[in-house]
Amino acid sequence: MEFQLIDRIRERTAQGREDVRLGIGDDAALVAPPPGQEIAIAIDTLVEGVHFPQGTAPADIGWKSLAVNLSDLAAMGASPAWALLALTLPTQAAAQTRDFIDGFADGFAALAQPHRLALIGGDTTRGALSISVAVHGFVPPGKALTRAGARAGDVVLVTGTLGDAAAGLQLLQQGARIDEGDGRAAYLIERLNRPTPRLAAGLALRERASACIDISDGLLADLGHICAASGLGAEIDAALLPRSSMLLGAFDDVAARDFALSGGDDYELCFTVPPARVAEVQTDLARMGCGATRIGRMLESDGVRVRDVHGQWLEVARRGWDHFAA
Amino acid sequence: MEFQLIDRIRERTAQGREDVRLGIGDDAALVAPPPGQEIAIAIDTLVEGVHFPQGTAPADIGWKSLAVNLSDLAAMGASPAWALLALTLPTQAAAQTRDFIDGFADGFAALAQPHRLALIGGDTTRGALSISVAVHGFVPPGKALTRAGARAGDVVLVTGTLGDAAAGLQLLQQGARIDEGDGRAAYLIERLNRPTPRLAAGLALRERASACIDISDGLLADLGHICAASGLGAEIDAALLPRSSMLLGAFDDVAARDFALSGGDDYELCFTVPPARVAEVQTDLARMGCGATRIGRMLESDGVRVRDVHGQWLEVARRGWDHFAA
Numbered sequence: 001m002e003f004q005l006i007d008r009i010r011e012r013t014a015q016g017r018e019d020v021r022l023g024i025g026d027d028a029a030l031v032a033p034p035p036g037q038e039i040a041i042a043i044d045t046l047v048e049g050v051h052f053p054q055g056t057a058p059a060d061i062g063w064k065s066l067a068v069n070l071s072d073l074a075a076m077g078a079s080p081a082w083a084l085l086a087l088t089l090p091t092q093a094a095a096q097t098r099d100f101i102d103g104f105a106d107g108f109a110a111l112a113q114p115h116r117l118a119l120i121g122g123d124t125t126r127g128a129l130s131i132s133v134a135v136h137g138f139v140p141p142g143k144a145l146t147r148a149g150a151r152a153g154d155v156v157l158v159t160g161t162l163g164d165a166a167a168g169l170q171l172l173q174q175g176a177r178i179d180e181g182d183g184r185a186a187y188l189i190e191r192l193n194r195p196t197p198r199l200a201a202g203l204a205l206r207e208r209a210s211a212c213i214d215i216s217d218g219l220l221a222d223l224g225h226i227c228a229a230s231g232l233g234a235e236i237d238a239a240l241l242p243r244s245s246m247l248l249g250a251f252d253d254v255a256a257r258d259f260a261l262s263g264g265d266d267y268e269l270c271f272t273v274p275p276a277r278v279a280e281v282q283t284d285l286a287r288m289g290c291g292a293t294r295i296g297r298m299l300e301s302d303g304v305r306v307r308d309v310h311g312q313w314l315e316v317a318r319r320g321w322d323h324f325a326a
Numbered sequence: 327m328e329f330q331l332i333d334r335i336r337e338r339t340a341q342g343r344e345d346v347r348l349g350i351g352d353d354a355a356l357v358a359p360p361p362g363q364e365i366a367i368a369i370d371t372l373v374e375g376v377h378f379p380q381g382t383a384p385a386d387i388g389w390k391s392l393a394v395n396l397s398d399l400a401a402m403g404a405s406p407a408w409a410l411l412a413l414t415l416p417t418q419a420a421a422q423t424r425d426f427i428d429g430f431a432d433g434f435a436a437l438a439q440p441h442r443l444a445l446i447g448g449d450t451t452r453g454a455l456s457i458s459v460a461v462h463g464f465v466p467p468g469k470a471l472t473r474a475g476a477r478a479g480d481v482v483l484v485t486g487t488l489g490d491a492a493a494g495l496q497l498l499q500q501g502a503r504i505d506e507g508d509g510r511a512a513y514l515i516e517r518l519n520r521p522t523p524r525l526a527a528g529l530a531l532r533e534r535a536s537a538c539i540d541i542s543d544g545l546l547a548d549l550g551h552i553c554a555a556s557g558l559g560a561e562i563d564a565a566l567l568p569r570s571s572m573l574l575g576a577f578d579d580v581a582a583r584d585f586a587l588s589g590g591d592d593y594e595l596c597f598t599v600p601p602a603r604v605a606e607v608q609t610d611l612a613r614m615g616c617g618a619t620r621i622g623r624m625l626e627s628d629g630v631r632v633r634d635v636h637g638q639w640l641e642v643a644r645r646g647w648d649h650f651a652a
Contacts, residue, residue: 021364021467022472025473025555026402026472026473026474026555027368027397027399027401027402027473027540028368028398028399028402028463028470029366029367030364030365030367030402030465030470031365032364032467033359033365038347038356038358039358039359040354040355040356041354041355041356041357041446041447041462042353042354042355042447043410043411043412043447043448043449043460044412045414045451045458046451047414047451047452047453048453049453071353072354073354075353075354076352076354082367084367084368084369084460085369086369086370086412086460088371088373088456120367121368121369122369123369123370125372125373125377126373126376127373127374127375127454127456128453128454128456130414130451130456132369132412134410134460136367139356144348146348146352147351147352147353148352213353214353
């Protein structure tokens with residue numbers, strides 16, 4: 001039974017990777033890593049009602065469960081190769097399980113295929129809906145991006161726009177439907193449900209960014225991790241935060257700012273670059289269709305502080321998501 | 327918060343592996359695989375009430391969540407190296423969470439340390455208690471044991487004794503306490519809660535066994551996987567099934583036989599060996615303190631059939647655990 005379910009997903013994911021010697025169906029998979037590369041490995045779990053709202057479409061859950069993991073590889077500057085999937089599903093009618101699996105597999109595969117990611121192992125169990133995915137990617141020795149390399153004076157940048165996913169979640173919680181109105185809700189909810197891991201940007205940042213992290217828990221929390229790992233502080237200019245026109249059309253300026261500062265689930269990259277290289281990095285990322293906006297700089301201090309549009313220091317109460325907080 | 331919990335476990339697991347370039351604490355771990363080795367990778371999830379009874383001690387849960395995964399590496403003939411842990415815990419008082427984590431970490435580490443297994447990544451989330459562990463081990467190219475290589479005429483063997491874990495589960499469900507009586511219950515429950523992955527045996531079987539699997543779902547189900555993957559059938563002699571004196575002391579012969587045939591969770595190895603090499607394999611495994619008993623042979627047919635002590639074919643209704651069955 002286990003393999004029948006996992007097989008429905010495997011059938012939809014890219015095959016033919018030469019480095020996969022034995023895929024799904026035995027006690028373990030066998031892979032032959034490329035000589036001279038390091039392997040970046042990450043695992044993340046999504047739980048219904050914690051990491052995605054109840055009622056989220058199976059295809060969106062499949063996409064997101066892979067996306068949040070690929071985002072970790074992006075933040076390391078690694079290129080994806082293999083994934084494992086542990087899927088826990090509630091007891092329900094067989095037809096419902098099959099429908100869920102087929103939708104989940106479609107969403108997972110839609111993201112896996114363009115990256116030639118192979119699903120090499122899986123486990124299915126009964127219980128409350130949750131999904132753990134482990135991913136593996138390659139990076140040349142010593143070239144991985146980490147949180148620890150920022151220097152005082154480095155410029156802080158982020159890819160894309162911030163706050164959309166948290167705004168989408170709020171709209172969903174207020175009962176918005178994606179087929180409503182002017183397309184803003186649809187856009188923001190899509191940003192929540194189908195985040196784009198910034199893999200190409202991560203590769204382009206190797207040997208250029210001094211530190212990098214993906215924004216899963218909110219900008220302040222995640223930039224705080226760079227600060228802690230690098231032994232520095234940072235200041236951010238709220239006026240510089242990149243925000244989508246959809247976000248600014250759907251919420252007032254203060255709400256949009258707070259989503260951008262503290263909202264989780266954007267899966268953009270936050271990274272630091274020496275001042276002399278900022279223009280080059282922005283040009284290169286723009287060429288791949290991924291904006292990179294400077295929002296602040298690293299300081300010889302600790303913690304993250306935020307200047308508002310009037311030049312005053314902001315008090316920011318909510319510093320990010322902590323899924324493990326009671 | 328996440329890393330504080332995972333750190334309590336990491337502190338207790340083996341450090342100082344030179345192939346771990348970056349451990350827990352960044353977006354991903356970085357490892358440098360040994361040149362010229364394949365990597366065996368497996369993932370398994372344990373859910374409370376499905377894979378272990380409610381009330382199981384946290385240390386036993388920690389041990390077992392790693393053991394079931396190391397058992398997959400054993401079945402491939404791989405030597406363990408790295409693990410990832412995704413831990414989902416219910417919302418509860420902070421002190422309770424800390425106690426659970428400390429116990430879990432002690433059990434996990436007690437099994438990880440002798441194998442020099444490094445915990446390199448983790449994720450903690452809130453939800454119904456469940457644990458996913460992914461493990462990585464090394465095996466020389468082309469030398470891994472699989473389910474697919476058995477030939478007609480090969481002898482079927484198993485390590486250790488069968489049925490103890492299922493008997494332990496039944497005793498627990500009947501309200502047995504481990505401090506009761508003559509030690510039989512304690513032994514059988516320990517076999518359920520603290521299975522020993524047969525890693526050394528798996529290594530010794532490389533280049534000798536033609537096929538191998540670990541017994542997690544019950545002998546009949548798991549030998550059935552070898553049959554399916556090898557395109558063969560098998561016959562088993564019930565009189566030859568290795569059963570512990572504890573099992574035979576606590577249950578009658580028929581119950582003990584059924585536990586040995588269909589009980590899950592033993593995590594012994596079931597493997598096939600050409601007749602000419604059986605004695606050599608048995609001698610080598612005995613030298614490492616691991617009995618290996620011949621129980622049957624592979625046939626040009628399909629499915630697994632069982633002969634009882636009178637030479638009659640047994641009807642066996644329950645062919646193993648299927649955790650995913652509704």
